[in-house]
Amino acid sequence: MNTIIFSILTLLVISGISSVILFFISRKFQVFEDQNIQEIESVLPAANCGGCGYPSCHGFALACVNAENLENLVCTVGGQPTMKKVAHILGKDSNIIHPTVAVIRCGGNCYLRPLINQYDGVGSCVIAHNLYGGETGCAWGCLGLGDCEVSCKFDALHINPETRLPEIDEEKCTSCNACVIACPKLIIELRNKGLKSRRIFVNCVNKDKDEEIQSSCNVACIGCGKCMEECAFDAISMANNLAYIDSNKCTLCRKCVAVCPTHAILEINFPTKRVKE
Amino acid sequence: MKTFKMGGIHPKEYKFSAGIQIQTASIPQQAIIPLGHYLGGPSLPVVQKGDKVKVGQMIGQASGFVSANVHASVSGVVNRIDVHLDASGYKVPSVFIDVHGDEWLETIDKSAEIKRECTLSSAEIIKRISDYGIVGLGGATFPTHVKLLPPPGKKATILIVNGVECEPYLTCDHQLMIEKGEEILVGVTILMKAIDVKRAIVGIENNKKDAISLMQKLAKTFVGIEILPLQVQYPQGGEKQLIDAAIGRQVPTGTLPIEVGAVVQNVATLFAVYEAVQKNKPLFERIVTITGKSLKNHGNFLARLGTPLANIVEQAGGVPEDTGKIVAGGPMMGRALSSLEVTVAKGTSGVLLIPALEAARKNMQNCIRCTKCVVACPMGLEPFLLMSQSERSMWTEMENERVMDCIECGCCSFACPSNRPLLDHIRYGKSIVGKIIRTRQAKK
Amino acid sequence: MVNQLLEKLYEPVRLKNSTNFKNLLAAGKLSNSMNKLIISPSPHVHSGDSVWKNMRDVLIALVPAYLAGLYFFGLGALIISFTAMLSCVVFEYLIQRYLIKGSTSITDGSALLTGLLLSFNLPSNLPVWIVIIGSLIAIGVAKMSFGGLGNNPFNPALVGRVFLLISFPAQMTSWPKPIPFNPAYLDAVTAATPLAILKGQFSEIPSTLNLFLGNMGGSMGEVSALALLIGFVYLLIRKTISWHIPISILLTVFIFTGILHLVNPELFSVSPLFHLLTGGLMLGAIFMATDYVTSPMNPRGMLIFGFGIGIITVVIRVFGSYPEGVSFAILIMNAFTPLINTLVKPKRFGEAKKA
CATH class of the missing domain: 3.40.50.11540 (NADH-ubiquinone oxidoreductase 51kDa subunit)
Known part of the structure; x- marks a missing residue:
């Protein structure tokens, strides 16, 4: 009996002393933080993806509190609703965000861009890129080894084993920029999501001249400039044999899509116009 | 010895x-002379389309101190200056010369x-x-x-x-x-x-x-x-x-x-x-x-x-x-x-x-930590460590492990019993660390 | 046309994922008429070395000691060694097939080696079921739970052995008497090991020559120093292991026990040579401590590792209550291996001239 009483007492005393020590230590080392930071963090998606340019959601919250206005601070994952909440907490004006989404600017799947050699190194795009131009005649296009797939934290990007090109799940893509950085060929671009997520873009980054492209890829932009002539809104520019559509100017009229001789301009999420003959 | x-x-x-x-190799119909170098700056062409050149005539001038001149190896007419595939795996600017005879500089x-x-x-x-x-x-x-x-x-x-x-x-x-x-x-x-x-x-x-x-x-x-x-x-x-x-x-x-x-x-x-x-x-x-x-x-x-x-x-x-x-x-x-x-x-x-x-290449297996790469490395590095650091993007650690000493000789990959592509990863890590060091030096 | 395209499309994928490129080529599925060259970063040649070749060399090096074990312990040695090897391979296969659901790696020979080494560390009159438990612990707990070959922090065979030693102390410490080609198994006459004699069991210590040849009580593979040394020489010639770990262990033990013997010959009565030749020291130094996965990865680290094992072994043998301490010493130093790898770096090129 004595043993039990003694052990209970000893434990009680120890726990009492410990709690007192803990109490003082926690008081002594308490960090006073702006209440808003915690509140903002609670409305942030907690993905810690780094898409905003800060290493973590906490860092972003800190930046929001310290910033004069929210102009350049965008949580790409949460988008407009989240930023509205943040603005509400801080009592600042919320900025208008154009939602963006990643697009793959290469259409050269294995049918359209024949393979001319076999890569047998480490299955990583950056290493293959360091070594040579790639398995096809096009040194600009997708290598298909999936560095972007690895970099995506939201399971939004997958290499299609049949075409060996990455495909983006628009629902999941948060436009966090990770794949854009991961791609050594700079194929992936963040573009405005557009009305009803309809988009038109040049599905190629090849800057070679026409005659070289002919042999390597069937859907490359050959820099003919027909789309530029067709565009009534001055949205298409041409540099280094490559057309580029400015998504801010583009009105989604789809005229350029029709004139492209190599079908290098892609339209996404438009209703089908007519059945192809 | x-x-x-x-x-x-x-x-x-x-x-x-x-x-x-x-043996002397025959002179081709068209010579395509690359102007780039593996190391150092590329050469700048000093001839134009249609120019007649003789063997030994300079066609590309060094673009800096660490660069070299390039000379015509055949005589003939410059067809064009365009990009052409070279051993680097990419297309580099090259001079295309249509061969006519074999006329050397006097x-x-x-x-x-x-x-x-x-x-x-x-x-x-x-x-x-x-x-x-x-x-x-x-x-x-x-x-x-x-x-x-x-x-x-x-x-x-x-x-x-x-x-x-x-x-x-x-x-x-x-x-x-x-x-x-x-x-x-x-x-x-x-x-x-x-x-x-x-x-x-x-x-x-x-x-x-x-x-x-x-x-x-x-x-x-x-x-x-x-x-x-x-x-x-x-x-x-x-x-x-x-x-x-x-x-x-x-x-x-x-x-x-x-x-x-x-x-x-x-x-x-x-x-x-x-x-x-x-x-x-x-x-x-x-x-x-x-x-x-x-x-x-x-x-x-x-x-x-x-x-x-x-x-x-x-x-x-x-x-x-x-x-x-x-x-x-x-x-x-x-x-x-x-x-x-x-x-x-x-x-x-x-x-x-x-x-x-x-x-x-043969299939890669787990690293069995046999030290054969360490023994083989002529620079006294630890390839197995550098490879895993490169895979995990640990650039600072790689620099501390002296990745820049690597001479890319390939002894580690050659010796590895598990067929691990050690050098592939190390080479990539080295290129990244090299970039980091250069930016740091540029800032100073 | 579409078929052709499809074929072209899948050819490289298949090549990359295929386990046996040669078979595909032989079957004509990868005809070179498609004329696609393989591109890979340098080097373009390989030494031809493989995990299996390394394991095979160690297995060959164990043959003399195995024959010595068979000679001294007869049927029992045969039974436990086959049980251990078979159960290790089977356990590895089952775990990889049904628990991890990955490809199996039993063909690399590492499980076979673990089994053989485990049986070397067991008395040859051990019941089969205990050997199987030991194998399960060695493969299942010490190896596969960490991710298989290359990822285990502790030597699997030793973990199995120590587990058995702690769980079944009676069976694990009653060694059979060495009788040439002994047909007895479980009912074999037992004898004390020289180290146990030293700890107070009343018996005569065998002569140094008998110790060297292996004519003494002990675990199945550890008795014959001569056979183990032959294996060591083979491994050195084949460059499978380097000399650093075994030599540093043996030297440390020799010097340390030598000092103790010189300081107080009455208390530490046996010569340093006795310590070298008895117990599992030779087996441990040559085959267990040099296990690739669990030993340090550069010569300097290896020397420290060996030194540590030597010291701990002697401390346990001379001052501890267990008669034998090699297994514990190796396992303890295994735990230090990552630390040694981090702190001790190989000699770099250009370092020597700096000072």
């Missing part, structure tokens, strides 16, 4: 083309007579070397004149000549030593004069006994040149390894060989120096070894720069049926080619045709 003290491997030699006389001395006396001064020699576009012909194509002009406060004390040819299969340097031994030694004396040293060591691996005895006989007629037989071990041809083997001094990490007073040059480079200084001949041709296990006529070919490799391989019997991989250079450090359209460049020491059965 001397050799370097740390690491190293001994791959099977397969020197099929040893002892086969140098200043070039075409006679076979050996001129031993050199009357030029040191500065004149270096200027000649720089003007005539001479680069390291061992494979790295580092401009030679840069090596001959040491940074202020440093003085070379010895010239080390690289006749090692430690890469398996390749024999171009070996054959050159046998056929042009005297010219090479004249080249050595010229370079000794240029950098003002009294002593030169020619390191030759012991598997080239004929070259050693011939060079030893010839060296007796020159002052200060010593022929040093070396134990066969890869990568003895590496600059730092050769210095260690020849004079027993290790170049401190992060510094150049001049730190220990050594200048290293390849025998092929020295032959080019001889031709430039004594014969007024710019660098526009080189010896290329064409070899491979199933090739019929192995050979060493004297080829003009810009000759498509397909032409030379055709002369050697054509691409064998079972070829699975074509490598420009040796099997340890060469680059795999995607096409034989690639032309002979200054750094093309050989073309190796590997049968398909041996071409593919």
